[in-house]
Amino acid sequence: MVQGVCLAEGHAWDDKALSPDQRAAKLVDAMTLDEQIALLRPVDGASLASLGIQLPPSIPAWMRQPKPAGAIGSAGYVPAIPRLDFPALQESDAGLGVADIGYLRPGDAATALPSSLALAASFDTGLAREAGSVIGAEAHAKGFNVQLAGGADLIRDPRNGRNFEYASEDPLLTGDMVGEEIAGIQSKHIVSTIKHYVLNDQETGRTVLDARIDEAALRESDLLAFQVAIERGHPGAVMCSYNKVNGNYACESDFLLNRVLKGEWEFPGWVMSDWGAVHSLKQSVDAGLDQESPQGGDPDYFAGLKDAVTHGDIPREKVRDMAYRIVRALFAVGAMDDRPAPGGTIDKVADAAAAQRVAEAGAVLLKNDGQLLPLHESVKSIAIIGGHADIGVLSGGGSSQVTPYGGSFRDARGQTGIAAFLSPVYDLSSPLKALQALRPGTRIVFDDGSDPQRAAELARHVDVALVFAVKPQIESLDAPDLSLPYQQDALIDAVATVNHHTAVVLETGNPVAMPWLPKVKAVLEAWYPGQRGGEAIASLLDGKAAPAGRLPVTFPAGTAQLPRPAIPGFDPARQVPFEGAGRLSPFPVDYPEGSNVGYRWFEKNKFTPLFPFGYGLTYTHFAYSHLLVKGGQDLQVSFKLANTGRTAGVEVAQLYVAVPGRTHRLVGWAKVDLKPGESQTVTITADPRFLASYDATLHRWTRLAGVYDVYVGKAAGVSTLHGSATLAAQ
Structure with missing residues (x-):
């Protein structure tokens, strides 16, 4: 082939002998300015109008619009360029599996993996890559070529409502595990992001807060986690976060994007914004932002990009580089040569088995006095109490929500409309039914836990009581404290008072307080265990599987031990999902812990936690x-x-x-x-x-x-x- 000349069978960029850089350069240089700019301005790929539910007046008009023509129906969408045989960008959220599917495209579903905390608790990089490959393969089969995955923010506050999407409080564990998951996704010829760059460490006021930390501390903590993950996983894109960092919005921070990411780290991919995280055109572009994700009700700043080029405010070559980075990432992972298309084959059985392996490997045995677990053959009667254990296992809420194969159940508790839609979701994998299947000769009875005294009376007459305690978490809301909701602490206390062989199974997206800990014999932290979570929990309780997880986050003895005992900006009156944050006035969040995140803060201050980072028992x-x-x-x-x-x-x-x-x-x-x-x-x-x-x-x-x-x-x-x-x- 002669350089710059089209091949007889296609385009010059079809030549696989060329590097991704060379192929991307040829394709981008064949684009018009309008075509290049189109890559930089995705539209929302779906519409809430398709849900068929009552939408409140606060939902903006853009979210009520029909799905764009050509879009599969998910997070973001860029139309194809047919004359150049360039595919559409089809993006979906993918923190815990291919998300935004079932509720935007009724009848469709995906494998719901356990929370990222569960994956990180396995301390198993091979398992992280396997989990990523499940996401990548299913995304490919569904026609997506960009996955909004790779949550690498460090866990600085155990009340953060989005911690279940993140890996840990430690930069090495986070970097290694998230990097391997990204590598697994991209091994299936799908671009993965890494997010949210950087310091998206609380949901309260996430769009207006200013995270303040000195450079050395930032380099040694959150930035280091991202650096390790990027070097290990080579994500195609970095998603910059909503918040400010030291006075500048993350998506218009020259220090974060140009100097560190693209300069020192030589990141070759593109920087996309989080949804609605852009606040300027020229400042953002000059700082290193390449793509404005859908802005929602905010101004569409990139709408003025062509005029800015025409008037010389933004160089034409800058736009070319922004588009080039996107195209190069697609070539680098093979998405241009092995193009995803809807209707591909998915091995649901194998993927479900992988989800169960993650759940079993990531569950952490926190207490096991008298070797109550695994359940001995001599145990002839068991009471399972609470947590909707007769129905399924809890999952985290928000943009990472996956509609699992097998279906789900919403704990709406009388809510309607959008409130019911955003209510806690349980994957239909019942621990009760799974344990009954493993122990056909054991009498196993269930109580929903709504009446502590009734549950205690049931527990009084069995050999072992298993209390399932849940704590829902959702993107956009932080937990007010570390306690369990729904009066579950009182429930556990009542059961353990009458049955001295009580074990607690926790399904949480964060550490929780345990005032009842001295009374119970055993505690198993199962996190949000995914679509085979019921089977995984039953296997661990019965001894078919052995606990191998270790805590990826410190469990504090109380909020007084935290660097910020009160969540900055937190207002109980604004505890409505995806509302209120934009109405908050800008406020600072200081990081006195600096790089001493989590267990290092506890060591520095000589605090004794409830359970330390890395802790976990075995059989x-x-x-x-x-x-x-x-x-x-x-x-x-x-x-x-x-x-x-x-x-x-x-x-x-x-x-x-x-x-x-x-x-x-x-x-x-x-x-x-x-x-x-x-x-x-x-x-x-x-x-x-x-x-x-x-x-x-x-x-x-x-x-x-x-x-x-x-x-x-x-x-x-x-x-x-x-x-x-x-x-x-x-």
Whole structure:
């Protein structure tokens, strides 16, 4: 082929011998200015009018419009360019599976994966890639080529209503797990985003708050999580967040977009805004924003892009680069050569099995006194109480909501219209039915938990009581506190008072307080466990599967231990989903914890949490010995790990290191599966970037020479093996 000349069978950019950069350049240069600008201005891909429900007057007119011609019907849509054989951009939310399907296209569904917290709790990067591949394959079969996935915001507040979409409070765990999930999605020739860049750490006032943090702390925490995930997963797009960061909106921050993301990190993809997160044209474009996602009721700033080019306010070459980044990302993941199309084959059985594996691997056993779990054969009667366990398992709400295969149930509790539509959703996977199937010889009875005394009377006459406690969370709303809703704390207390063999199964999107903890024998945190969550929970309770999860977030003993005991800007009167945030006046949110997020804040302040980051029990026991620490240019530890119990199990050995004068950081881990009596020598090499600190004066990362404190343990602050290493400066 001659450079710049069309191939006989097609276009010059069809030549697969060329790099994605070369192919994208040829295609973009064949576009007119109008065609390039069209790529930068998606429209909303669906319409709430299709829901067939009562919409309140506050819903803007644009959300009532018919679905655009050619759109599958989901988040964002850019029409195709037929003359260039360029496909439409079909975007869908994808935090926990291919979302925005069933309720916008009645009759359609997708695999509902467990929450990102559950996935991160597995500490299993291979499982993260598998979960991503499920999303990517189903998106491909449904005709989507862009997935709005990859939630990498660190969990700074355990009341954040969107934490179930995020991975953890730790930048290494978040970066590795989110990066692998993104890689899994893109392995199916689908572009994945990473979001929300950056510091989208609370939902209260998310469109108006100003997150204030010094540069070094930001570099060592949230930015580092994004950097690791981007390097590991190579997402095609970055979605900038609603909020301001140090005085500038994230989508018009030259520091975040141009200097760090596109400059220092050399990110080749495109920057898209969150929905309605754009506040300017020229300032946003100059700062590095490439694509304005649908603005909703806000001004459409990119509508003036062509005039700005004509008048010389924005260079023509800048528009070309913005379009080029989008096209290049499609070529890079193979979406131009293996184009998604609706009607593809989906292996629902295999994908459901993957969802169950994530749920089982991510469930965390928090307490198990007297080895109440797994349920012994001698247990002949069980009471299952509360949590709609007879129907299904809870899921998180908002744009990540997935309509699962098998259907769902809305706990509307008398609500109508949009309020009912936004009510908590349960995937139809009943723990009650699943446990009955596993234990046909056991008498298993159910009570809905609405009357604590009635439930307690039932629990009094069985061998074991299992209380299912739920806490719904939805995008746009933070939880007012750490307590369980619906008077469930009183329910658990009443049941545990009369039955001393009570276990609690938690289905939550955040840490919760447990005033009843001393009274119960066992606690299993199942998170939002997805469309096979009932089967997963039953398998864990009955011993068909063994708990292997570890907490990806600290469970505080109370809100007084948090950097911000009260949520900035929180107003109980505005607790209406997707309303109220825009009516708040701009306000600052300070980050006194800096880079000491989560467990590092607890260490710095000598707080004892309810349960620490990394914590989790198993059905067996492990012993650590023979620690060997090697320093110098790199840090490596080895030790002997032995299963001293009677059953097989999985241990997650964690390596923490303190830079001289600073708190300990997770720098590596090993997930080890051992049979009873089996032992293994384990080696963990520290990720070198987590041994360094950012010097904002020198504008670079540095590692001091000196003695670094080292420990290997079962959780943050749990020093099972302790040592030190002398490291050279870098």
